Amino acid sequence: VISCGSAGCLFILFAFLIILFFANNIKDRIVTRNSHLQPQSKAILTKIMLISDSESDWEYLEKSLNEAKTYNINNVIHLGDITQLGTPDDLSKAKAIFEESELNVYSVPGDRDLWKSKGIEGYLGGLGSNYGMINIDGLNFLLIDNSDEYEGINDVQWQYIVQNISNADFVILHNPIYFDLSLFGGKGMGEYSVEVKGQRERLLSLVRESNVKAVFGGDRHLFGEFADEGRKGLFHYVIGSTNSSRNLQSPNFSILTIYTDGDYYVENVVI
Numbered sequence: 001v002i003s004c005g006s007a008g009c010l011f012i013l014f015a016f017l018i019i020l021f022f023a024n025n026i027k028d029r030i031v032t033r034n035s036h037l038q039p040q041s042k043a044i045l046t047k048i049m050l051i052s053d054s055e056s057d058w059e060y061l062e063k064s065l066n067e068a069k070t071y072n073i074n075n076v077i078h079l080g081d082i083t084q085l086g087t088p089d090d091l092s093k094a095k096a097i098f099e100e101s102e103l104n105v106y107s108v109p110g111d112r113d114l115w116k117s118k119g120i121e122g123y124l125g126g127l128g129s130n131y132g133m134i135n136i137d138g139l140n141f142l143l144i145d146n147s148d149e150y151e152g153i154n155d156v157q158w159q160y161i162v163q164n165i166s167n168a169d170f171v172i173l174h175n176p177i178y179f180d181l182s183l184f185g186g187k188g189m190g191e192y193s194v195e196v197k198g199q200r201e202r203l204l205s206l207v208r209e210s211n212v213k214a215v216f217g218g219d220r221h222l223f224g225e226f227a228d229e230g231r232k233g234l235f236h237y238v239i240g241s242t243n244s245s246r247n248l249q250s251p252n253f254s255i256l257t258i259y260t261d262g263d264y265y266v267e268n269v270v271i
Contacts, residue, residue, distance in 0.1 A: 036214070036235060036266050037225055042259040046137040047071060050254040052079035052174075052218030053241035055112060056090050058097060060242045060251045063271050065101040071255060075136050076103050079218035079239050080110025080147060080174030082127070086117035091126030098127075106134055109147040110174040110219065120145070131157050133164055139258060142168035142212075146175050146189050146203075152196035153203075161203070165210045170256075176217035177204050178226055178236040187220060208234060213264065216256075222248045223268045237266055 049068045054061040061082075068076055083090035091113070098105040109123045109130050117123055120130055130145040142165060146153055153161070165171075176188035177200050190197030207215060208231040215236045223240035240252040250270045257265040 036264055039257070039265050039267070040259060040263060042261060042263065045258045045260045046075070046139070047073050048136060048256045048258075049073050049076040050079060050216055050239045050256055051076065051242050052239040052253075053081040053110065053221055053243055054078070054083075054094075055081055055241070055243045055246060056084040056093075057243045057245070057251075058093060060244050060271055061094075061097055062101075063251075064242050064253045065097070065103060065105075067253070067269070067271065068101075068103055073255070074104055076101075076105045077141070077143075077172055077216075078105065078107035079172060079216060080108050081112045081218065081241075082107060082110065083113050086113040086115040086122060088117065088122060088126065091117060091122060095127055106141075106143065108143050108145055108172060108174055111147050111149050114147055120148070131160065133168065137258075139169045140167050142171045144171060144173040144203075146173050146177075146199075149175065149189075149192050149196065152189075152193065152199045161206065165206050165212065168210065168212050171207060171212050171215040173215070174218050176219065176236065176238055177207070177215060178228055188217070204230070213262075214266075220248075221246065223252060223254065225266065240268065242271065 049064070051064050065076065082094045107127055109120065113123050114120060117126070123130055131143050134141050134143060142161070144161060145157060179188055189200040208228065212234065214234070216239055217236070218239050220238050221241040222238060224238045226236040228234035228236060239254050240249050241247045242251045242253055244251050252268055252270045255267045255269060257267065
């Protein structure tokens with residue numbers, strides 16, 4: 001029989017509860033962090049290809065779109081930096097490639113798409129709308145233009161985001177709004193501007209307060225998944241680059257598989 005004073009027993013009980021708390025917390029992080037990177041044996045509702053940071057590498061952009069057909073995918077979303085410098089010729093070339101693919105291709109601009117295209121006007125003239133809500137097989141994707149790294153999101157788009165985020169299932173943008181500081185530091189939205197950093201924090205709060213399941217960004221040229229520590233069940237993904245030369249990985253894209261029960265699976269595919 002083991003006996004202890006009241007103070008000693010209380011200390012032992014307190015220590016046990018602390019250990020139990022951290023053990024459960026660690027277990028939860030292990031279980032949930034990569035929970036959407038493994039396929040599930042469930043009925044599939046739809047599949048969508050996600051590509052990013054092509055940067056005028058037309059060969060690999062076309063290869064990616066051709067791969068979509070092998071997966072029987074009809075809908076593609078490009079997450080920006082479609083071109084290297086945003087020249088009118090490159091924007092026109094991208095539009096032609098999208099149209100020739102005969103796929104439903106949606107896109108948001110990246111910062112490179114603004115460089116020599118007179119700001120967003122060149123993108124609008126070459127590729128169309130820079131933000132909005134698209135519906136694919138009953139799912140709502142909120143496309144956000146956060147490509148301007150110094151001015152950020154204008155008031156008109158902010159109003160649109162606030163009015164529509166409650167109806168969104170997924171969010172698509174170019175500059176990530178959630179950072180793994182150990183790996184990327186502050187690379188993403190707000191990297192160069194205190195004001196835009198404040199916008200990033202506001203946008204992240206709106207996402208956390210909504211029913212959005214996942215946010216997809218690009219820019220980093222390195223695929224990754226990040227569990228949001230501010231809201232359990234919310235995940236952030238960085239889609240890798242299809243560029244064959246300026247890349248931290250081999251050229252790659254991702255396939256978002258959404259199941260009929262609302263669950264989803266993100267697969268990274270090397271071209």
